[in-house]
Amino acid sequence: MTLLLDQAASVVDRWRRRREDADTAVTRCEADELLRVDLTVNGRPATVHVAPRVTLADALRDHLGLTGTHLGCEHGVCGLCTVMVDGDAARSCLILACQVDGSEVVTVEGMGTPTDLHPLQESFGAHHALQCGFCTPGQIMSAYDLLSSEPGIEAAELPDRLSGVLCRCTGYRNIVDAVADVADRYPQGVPGPRNCGHAEPRLPRATLGGAGTPATLEAAEAASGPAEIAVPSGEPTAVVTVDTHAEAPIDAIWEIIEDTEALATCLPGAEIIADFGDDQYKGRMRVSLGPVRLAFLGDVKILERDDATHRVKVIGQAADASSGDVAAVVDLTAESRRDGGTDLRAVAELHMVGRIAQFGRGLVNDVSTDMFHQFAANIDAASRGEAPVEAAPASALSIVFTLIRSRIKALVRRITGRN
Amino acid sequence: MKAAPFSYVRPTSPEGVLAELSLAEGEAKIIAGGQSLMPVLAMRLGRPPTLVDISRVPAWQSIDVGTHEVRIGAAVRQRAVERHRDLRVPLLSRALPWIGHREIRSRGTVCGSLAHADPASELPAVMVTLGARLGITGPGGDRELPADEFFRGAMTTALEPGEVLRHVTVPRARRGQGFGFAEMARRHGDFALVGITTMVQTEGDRVVRALLGAFGVADRPRLLDVTETVAEPLRAAEEDGASAAVAEALADAARDLVTTGGDKHASAGYRRRLVRVLGGRELVAAFRDSRKGESR
Ligand SMILES: Cc1cc2nc3c(=O)[nH]c(=O)nc-3n(C[C@H](O)[C@H](O)[C@H](O)COP(=O)(O)OP(=O)(O)OC[C@H]3O[C@@H](n4cnc5c(N)ncnc54)[C@H](O)[C@@H]3O)c2cc1C
Ligand code: FES
Ligand code: FES
Numbered sequence: 001m002t003l004l005l006d007q008a009a010s011v012v013d014r015w016r017r018r019r020e021d022a023d024t025a026v027t028r029c030e031a032d033e034l035l036r037v038d039l040t041v042n043g044r045p046a047t048v049h050v051a052p053r054v055t056l057a058d059a060l061r062d063h064l065g066l067t068g069t070h071l072g073c074e075h076g077v078c079g080l081c082t083v084m085v086d087g088d089a090a091r092s093c094l095i096l097a098c099q100v101d102g103s104e105v106v107t108v109e110g111m112g113t114p115t116d117l118h119p120l121q122e123s124f125g126a127h128h129a130l131q132c133g134f135c136t137p138g139q140i141m142s143a144y145d146l147l148s149s150e151p152g153i154e155a156a157e158l159p160d161r162l163s164g165v166l167c168r169c170t171g172y173r174n175i176v177d178a179v180a181d182v183a184d185r186y187p188q189g190v191p192g193p194r195n196c197g198h199a200e201p202r203l204p205r206a207t208l209g210g211a212g213t214p215a216t217l218e219a220a221e222a223a224s225g226p227a228e229i230a231v232p233s234g235e236p237t238a239v240v241t242v243d244t245h246a247e248a249p250i251d252a253i254w255e256i257i258e259d260t261e262a263l264a265t266c267l268p269g270a271e272i273i274a275d276f277g278d279d280q281y282k283g284r285m286r287v288s289l290g291p292v293r294l295a296f297l298g299d300v301k302i303l304e305r306d307d308a309t310h311r312v313k314v315i316g317q318a319a320d321a322s323s324g325d326v327a328a329v330v331d332l333t334a335e336s337r338r339d340g341g342t343d344l345r346a347v348a349e350l351h352m353v354g355r356i357a358q359f360g361r362g363l364v365n366d367v368s369t370d371m372f373h374q375f376a377a378n379i380d381a382a383s384r385g386e387a388p389v390e391a392a393p394a395s396a397l398s399i400v401f402t403l404i405r406s407r408i409k410a411l412v413r414r415i416t417g418r419n
Numbered sequence: 420m421k422a423a424p425f426s427y428v429r430p431t432s433p434e435g436v437l438a439e440l441s442l443a444e445g446e447a448k449i450i451a452g453g454q455s456l457m458p459v460l461a462m463r464l465g466r467p468p469t470l471v472d473i474s475r476v477p478a479w480q481s482i483d484v485g486t487h488e489v490r491i492g493a494a495v496r497q498r499a500v501e502r503h504r505d506l507r508v509p510l511l512s513r514a515l516p517w518i519g520h521r522e523i524r525s526r527g528t529v530c531g532s533l534a535h536a537d538p539a540s541e542l543p544a545v546m547v548t549l550g551a552r553l554g555i556t557g558p559g560g561d562r563e564l565p566a567d568e569f570f571r572g573a574m575t576t577a578l579e580p581g582e583v584l585r586h587v588t589v590p591r592a593r594r595g596q597g598f599g600f601a602e603m604a605r606r607h608g609d610f611a612l613v614g615i616t617t618m619v620q621t622e623g624d625r626v627v628r629a630l631l632g633a634f635g636v637a638d639r640p641r642l643l644d645v646t647e648t649v650a651e652p653l654r655a656a657e658e659d660g661a662s663a664a665v666a667e668a669l670a671d672a673a674r675d676l677v678t679t680g681g682d683k684h685a686s687a688g689y690r691r692r693l694v695r696v697l698g699g700r701e702l703v704a705a706f707r708d709s710r711k712g713e714s715r
Contacts, residue, residue, distance in 0.1 A: 026435055031424035031468070052427035052470065053460075074420035075458040079522060088498060088525035094457040095526060096450075098427050099472060142522060160607045164520030 029098060037101045041066065042110030043196025050097045057081045059097035060107060065325055068108040068137050072166070079165030080138040082145075083107050089145030089164075108137035110196040111144065115235065118194050119182050120144055129178035131169035138165040143179045144190060151189035155180040195234075226276040227299040229315055232327045236349040242372040245343045250336040252383035253344070254310050257334060260302065266378035279305075285318065296326070303329075310334040327351040344376050422460035429472040433479065433556060436583060439471045441558055445580040447471050452496060454519070454527035455535045474528075479585055482506075490554075490588045497524035497532070507591040509708075510549060510616060513600040514541040520608045530584045533569070536576045536639070538679075539610040541602070543570055544640035548616040548632040551589045557582030570639040595627075596620050597708025599701030603693050605684065611635040612685045613693040619653070619705035626650040626706065631669070631698050636677040636690055643672050645702070653706045666699025673698070 029035035034049040041064060048063040057074075060066045060083070072078035074093045081092040084106040112118035120140050123129070130136045142165045146153065153161065158176045167175060182190055246253055256262050260281060264270045274282035279302035298318020305312045310333060317327040328350050335343045381387070430436045440447055448467035450456050451474055459465045473479065479492035482503055489506055500506070501515040501524060518524055518532070518541055532542040533553065546553070546566035553569045555562050558581050566587075569577050578584060592598070599617035604610065616632035629649050632642045648671075652664040673694040681687045 025431055026439075027427075027429040027472075029427045031426045035427070051424065053422045053424055055457075058421075075461040076454065076523070077458075079520070082522055085525070089522045090525040091522050093461070094453050094523075096427070096453065096457075096470075096472075098429070099450075099453070099474065145521060161521070163607045164522045 027098070027101070035098050037097055039100050039102065040104045042106055042193070048097060052096065052098055054097045055093050056083070056085070056095040056097050056100055056105070057092035060092060060105070063097075065319065066107050066109050070134055070137055072134070072168075077166075078135075078138075079142060080135050082138040082141040082165060084141060084145060088149075089142050106141075106193050106196060108140055110193045111140060112194040113235065113237075116194050118144075119185065119191060120147075120179070123178040123182045124175070127174045127178035127181065129171060129174040131171050135165055135167045135169075139167070139175055143182070144193075147179070147183055147186065147190040148192075151183075152187050153183055155183070158183075226278075226280045226282075226301075227317070229280070229299055229301045229317055231303075231315060231329055232351040234351075237352040238350045240348045240350065241345070242348075243343065243345050244373050244376040245337060245341050246376050246380035246383070247341045248380050248383040249340055250310060250334055250342045253334050253342045253379060254307075256379050256382045257310075257312060257332065258305065258307075260300075262382060263379070266375055266382055283316075283318075298326075325352070344372075344379075346372055420461040422457075423463055423466040425460075425467055426469045427472065428469065429475055431475055431477065433476060433583075433585065436471060436473050436476060437556065437558060437581070439469075440581045440583070443469045443471070449473055449534070449583060451493060451531035451534075452527040454523050455531065455537070473583065484591075486591075487593075488588050488590055490586050491529050492586045493528065493530040493584055495529055497527050497529055500529055508549070508589050509592055510545050510598040510600060510618070511542075511589060513598065514545045514616070517541050517600075517602050517604075517611075517614070523608075530587055533587060534576060534578060534584045536570055536572075536574050537610070538573045538638050538640070539612075539614070539635040541611070541614060541634065544614060544616050544632050544634035544642075545600075546587060546589065547640045547642050548618055548630055549590055551587050553584055554586045554588065555582050556585045561585075563588075567642065573638040593620075595622060595709055597705040597710070599703075599705040599708070601697040601701050603697065613690050613697065615694065615697040615701050617698065617701040617705040619702060619709045621706065621709040624654065624657075624710070626653055629653065629702060629705075631672060631676070631694075631702065633676045633694050633698070635679075636694065637679055641676045641678075643676060645669065645672055648672065649702055653702060656703045657706065660703075662699040662703040664699075665702050666695045669695045669698050669702075 027035070029052050031052060034051055036047060036049050037059070038045065038047050040046065041060070046064055048059045050059055050063065057069055057071055060069050061071070069083055069092055070080040071093060072080040076091055076094045079091060082089050083092045084090075085092075085095065085100060086103050112121050117125075118140070120143055124136060124140065129139070139162070142162060146161050158179055159172070162176065162179060256266070260279075261272050264272050264283065270283060270285045272281050272283050276282070281300045283298060283300050285296040285298075296318040298316055300314060300316045303313045303315055312332050314330050314332070315328070316330070317325070319325045328348050331347045333345050335345070337343050428439050430439055440449070446467065447469040448456065448465070448471070450470045450472050474494045476494055479494040481492050482495055482500060483490040484505055489508055491500060497515055497518055498521070500511065506512060515524065518527065529542060532540055533546060536543055543566070547570065549566075551566045553564050553566060555564065555578065557579060564577055571577055597619045600615065602611045602614040604612055612635055614634040616634075618628070618630040619626060620628040626646060626649070628644070629646045630642060631645045632640060634640045648668050649665050652668045656662055656665055673691040676694055677687055677690045679687065679690070681689070
C-alpha cells in the first residue's frame with residue numbers, strides 16, 4: 001500500500017511542477033522530433049512520445065493501443081473519434097496529441113469492463129443500438145457527455161443533441177432509445193465511468209513511442225531508470241493457471257528460476273536490457289510469427305522470492321506500440337516430484353488494455369497452456385546446460401488463427417517470461 | 420487523412436506568441452481550438468511549417484464580466500461561454516448552441532471563430548449586431564476595431580500577418596433591448612444556409628432602434644438598421660401577434676442583404692425569402708423581448 005501511496009504522491013508532484021512553470025515555459029518541437037506528452041488516460045498516467053502532427057486519436061490508438069476510439073473521416077465530420085477531454089466530449093481527430101499534455105482523457109475503454117458495463121453500454125446492447133458497431137464508441141462518449149452535463153434532458157431533444165456522431169448503419173432510432181432509457185433511469189445524472197478513477201493506477205503507465213523509432217525510445221526507456229510498478233487493482237481481465245512438469249530435479253530448476261537473466265533466455269525473443277538492481281529490470285520481448293511483429297518493452301519486478309517453498313512472484317508491465325498494454329502478476333511455484341522431476345505451476349493474473357484485450361479468456365487460456373509448456377521445456381533444457389529450443393510457430397492452424405494466437409503468445413510469453 | 424509535418428510551439432505569454440509569430444516571418448499559423456484549422460491540415464489544404472498554440476496563454480484564458488461589457492479572451496472555448504451563467508449577452512447565448520455540435524464547441528474558441536471569419540458562421544454576425552470591439556495585438560502594439568470593420572470578406576479579416584486577436588469585448592444587454600436569433604441549415608450542426616440576428620430597442624411602446632443582421636448571405640456578416648421600415652409593422656404585430664406584415668416590409672432589406680449567388684443548397688431567391696420570413700419573426704420576437712420590463 002505504501003508503494004502505491006508513494007507513487008500517487010510522486011504523480012501529484014510531477015503535476016505540481018508542471019503547473020508551476022506553466023507561466024514561463026515555452027514548449028517546442030520540430031516537425032521531425034518527438035515531444036514527450038504526459039496525460040491521464042482512463043484515470044491513470046500515460047506518456048507518449050509523438051511528432052507534432054500526431055492527433056490525439058492516433059496517439060490513443062497507435063501509441064497506447066486503445067483502439068476502442070474509432071476513426072471515420074479524420075477531419076471532424078463524423079464524430080466517431082469522440083472522447084472526453086478534461087470533462088467535455090471532443091473529437092480526438094481534431095486535437096493534436098501535443099495539445100493535451102496534462103489533460104485527462106476518458107475513452108470508451110474507461111467506461112466499463114466486459115463484466116461491469118457502464119449503463120450506457122448496457123443500454124446500447126439492450127436496445128440493439130449497434131449494428132456494425134463502428135460508430136458505437138463515439139455514440140457512447142457523446143451520450144455520456146450529454147447526460148452528465150445536462151441531466152434530465154427531454155427525450156424530444158435527443159436527436160438534435162446526439163447529432164454530432166453519425167451512424168453509417170443509420171440505426172438512429174435505437175441509439176436515441178438507448179440513450180433516452182438511460183436518461184430516464186438517471187434523472188440526476190448518469191453514473192461516471194466504471195473503469196477509471198481508481199486512486200491508484202489500475203494498469204501500468206504505458207511508455208512508448210511510435211512504431212518508427214523503437215531504438216531511440218528503447219534507449220531512452222532504459223536510461224529513464226526503473227519505472228514505478230504497482231500491483232494493478234481491480235478485476236483482472238483473465239486469470240490463467242497452468243501446470244506442467246520438467247524432468248530436471250528441483251534444485252537445478254530453481255537455479256534457473258532464481259536467475260532472472262537465465263530465465264529470460266528460456267523465452268524466445270526475450271531479453272533483459274537493463275538491470276536496475278533491487279530485482280527490477282527493463283526487458284524487451286520481440287515476437288515474430290508469420291506476418292506479425294510485436295515488440296514489447298516493459299518493466300519487471302520480482303515481488304517475492306522464497307527459496308524454502310520454491311516460489312517466485314513477479315509483476316510485469318509492458319506495452320506494444322500497436323496492440324496494447326499488459327500487466328501481469330505471476331505466481332510461479334516449483335515442487336519436487338516423486339520421479340525426481342519437478343512440477344511447475346503458474347498462476348497469472350492478466351490485466352490487459354488495447355487490442356490485446358479483445359481476445360477472449362478461453363483463447364488466452366488455451367494458448368497460455370501451450371506457451372507455458374514450451375517455457376518449461378526450455379527451463380528444463382537450460383538446467384541441463386543446453387540451449388533453449390526455439391518455439392515453433394503453429395503450423396496446422398489457419399492464418400487467421402495464427403494471427404490471433406501469436407498475439408496471445410506474445411502476451412503470455414511476456415508474462416511467463418518474467419518468471 | 421494525416422496532416423503534413425509541421426513544427427509546434429506553445430508559448431505561455433502574449434509576448435511569447437508574438438515573438439514566435441515574428442520568428443516564423445508570416446509562415447506560422449496560430450492554432451487555438453483547432454476546430455477549423457485541423458480539418459484544413461488533415462485535407463492538406465494548408466501546410467503551414469509551424470503552428471503556434473495560443474491555448475495555454477493564461478492572460479487570454481478568462482471571461483471578464485464587467486458592468487456593461489463582457490471580455491472574452493483568445494483562448495476561451497465556446498462551451499465555456501455557453502456554460503457561463505452570468506453573461507447577460509442573450510444574443511451570444513442564443514447563437515452558441517448553433518455552432519456545430521457540443522463536441523466542436525468543447526474545443527473551438529470564440530475568437531478563433533471570429534479570426535476564421537467563415538461567412539456562414541454565427542459569431543461574426545453576433546458581434547457585428549452587438550457592436551462588439553475586437554482587441555488585436557501585434558508587432559506594432561495593441562489596437563481595437565469595431566466588429567463591422569474587422570470582417571473584410573470571406574475568411575478575410577483586418578488582421579495583419581503577425582497579429583493576434585487577443586480578445587473580444589461584447590456589450591451586455593441593457594433595459595429596453597430585446598434580441599432574436601434564427602437559423603436555417605440542412606441539419607443541426609451544419610453551417611447556416613441563412614442565419615438571422617435581430618436587436619430591437621424600445622422606450623415604452625416606441626421602437627427607437629431595430630437592427631436586422633444576416634449571415635450566410637454574403638461574403639461577410641451583414642447588418643441593416645431597419646428602424647424606419649419596421650417600427651410601424653412591429654407595433655401592429657404586437658396586437659395581432661403575426662409577423663407577416665413585418666416580413667412583408669423587409670422585401671427591400673432582403674434584396675439588399677443577400678448578395679451571394681445561389682448554390683446547390685439554396686438559391687439566392689430562397690435565401691431572400693428566408694431573410695424576410697425569419698427576419699420578420701425574429702424582429703417581432705426581439706420587440707416582445709425588449710418589452711419584458713426588466714433587463715436580463
Ligand atoms: C463539424 C464541424 C462543424 C462546425 N460547424 C460550425 C458552425 O455551424 N458554425 C461555426 O461558426 N463554426 C462551425 N465550425 C467551426 C468552429 O466553430 C471552429 O471552432 C471555429 O470556427 C474556429 O475556432 P478554433 O478556436 O477552433 O480556431 P482554429 O481552428 O484553431 O483556428 C481557425 C483559424 O483562425 C486562426 N486563429 C485562431 N485564433 C486566432 C486568434 N486569436 N488570432 C488570430 N488568428 C486566430 C487560425 O490561425 C486559423 O487560421 C465547425 C467545425 C466543425 C469541425
Ligand atoms: S474521425 Fe474524428 S470526426 Fe470523423
Ligand atoms: S452501428 Fe454501424 S455505423 Fe453505427
